[in-house]
Amino acid sequence: MNLTTLNAISPIDGRYRNKIDELGAYFSEEALIKYRVKIEIEYFIALCQIPLPQLEDFDSKVFKDLRKIYQDFRTEDAIRIKDIESVTNHDVKAVEYFIKEKFDLLKLESYKEFIHFGLTSQDINNTAVPLSLKDAYENIYMPEILRLIEKLSSLSREWSSVSMLAKTHGQPASPTRLGKEVQVFVERIKQQLKLLNEVPFAAKFGGATGNFNAHKVAYPSNDWKAFGTHFVQNVLGLSHSFPTTQIEHYDHLAAFFDGLKRINTIIIDLDRDVWQYISMNYFKQKIKKGEVGSSAMPHKVNPIDFENSEGNLGLANALFEHLSAKLPISRLQRDLTDSTVLRNIGVPLGHTIISIKSTMKGLGKLLLNQEAFDKDLEDNWAVAAEAIQTILRREAYPDPYEALKGLTRTNSKIDQKSIAEFIDTLDVEEHIKEELKAITPHNYTGI
Structure with a gap:
């Protein structure tokens, strides 16, 4: 069976693939292989720049050709690496052998043993994964979440003067303004995004158990800790975790996933509120010609975009929860459970991107129903009681709260x-x- 969007098991690779296809450049198997190749090449170049004695005569003009190995990386290259892996039964070793083949083609045979020199596979994986995540966050996630913030900000401005009856505990409460209620979500997302941006994309780089053992025994006079920090931070643009075991401890990655989860939770809250406003007839939805709202009830235009968003965000958060809870835990100096779950980090990102796009689509369909807002306010003059009793308190009127309670709690x-x-x-x-x-439910809306 040839894999298509119709027979894919996961909906993010099937039904929703067109919405998140660009994530394949960061989280697919081919993408992971490409990032591994990049790390290996840049590491070799960094060794040449120390330089190690055996690499002192390496022509720096060849660096351009080396970088083309990952810059011009194609699906055929990934297939070749998978073919090698079928023999080695080790994915990172297959990358090393692939690069050695490329060195042969470039007539660099005498330098081949400095590919992957002194490293363990986790030095490659624990730099490739956070680098791919960082790139996806900056290139895919950030533009999407910023578009959502801008859309909500625009609606907040547009609806800034729309008075509405607030509902606390599901009951009529002091009036507010629709624009302000939307702005609440803008600020919540912005605050969490600010915290999220403070979490570093951390990477481990230090050999088999994190101590640069192999590097130290081969070249004892070199400052390998300084080299590792320079490579991770200045060459790759990540944050160097040190000391570590054989693997990155993932505490920062857990914090990052928790941050994404909190933003997702805010969007769920938004989705549910807008869904409720639609059910209250505060909003109608633009009708697209030919679109069916219900297979049985022709009159219906269902708030499917907000429901789709909420469902996908729930899936994303369940996976983020597992990732942030599991990844920081490893038996002794390492076990392989982290490797298994890290292959899935693109899945919750995929569900998250689908959700943001669905929320955006839903917001774009909303039509303000001013009559419903006005009617709700007119039907609930009792909410003006708070304003009246507060002014009476100001004037030292005796027992104003009790007086208003007697008025507003009657059945009339x-x-x-x-x-x-x-x-x-x-x-x-x-x-x-x-x-x-002069106080009315329409103008008693505060600041």
């Missing part, structure tokens, strides 16, 4: 007329009564 309808009649019974000066009568 509270409207503008009954509020005005109540105000007329108060023993306060006329200008205070006028001040109280």
Whole structure:
């Protein structure tokens, strides 16, 4: 069976592939292999630049040809590496042998043993994975989340003067403004994004158990810790974790996944609120010609984009939760469980990107139903009671809360007329009564 979007097991590689196809350049098997090749090549170049005695005569003009090995990396190259792996049964060793083949073609046979010199496979994996994640975060995730922030900010400005009845505990509460309620989500996402951007993309680089044992025994006078830090931070643009065991301890990676999870949770909150507003008829949705809302009920236009987003975010968060809980734990100096789960980090990122795009699509369909906002406010004049009793407190009126409670907790309808009649019974000066009568559910919206 040839793999297609119709027979893929995972929906992110099937139904939703067109929404996250660009993630394949960072999290596919081919992408991981390419990043490994890049690390190996850049490491060899860094050794030449120390330089080690045996590499002092290496022509730096050849660096360009070496970098082309990963810059011009093709699917055929990945297939060749997988063929080698079928013999070695070791994925990183297969990369080393592949690069050695390339060295033969470049007439660099005498330098081949400095490929992967002194390293363990985790020096390659624990730099390749965070580098691919960093690139995907900067090139794919950040543009998407910033587009969502800008869309919400635009709606917040557009709806800044739209008064609406707030609902606390699902019941009518002091009025607010729709634009302000949207801005709450903008600020929440921005604050968490700020925290997320402070988490470094950390990488381990130090040999079999993190101590540069092999490097030290071969070249005892070199400062290998300084070399490792320079390579990871200045060449690769990551943060060097030291000391470590054979693997990166993943504490920063766990924090990163927790940060993404918190942002996802905020978007779930947004999705559910907008879904509720649609059910309250505060919003109608743009109708696309030919689109079916329900297979049985022709009148329906379902809020499917927000539901799709919520479902995908739930899947993403479940995986982020496992990743952040599992990765920092390794038996003694290492076990292979981290290698297994790290191959899946693109999955929650995929579900997250799908969700953000779905939320964006849903927001783009919203049509403000001003009549519903106005009716809800008119039907709930009782919310003006808080304002009235607060002004009466200011004026030292006796027991204002109790007086308003008696008015607003009756079963009779509270409207503008009954509020005005109540105000007329108060023993306060006329200008205070006028001040109280000027309060409406539409204008009692705070700052």
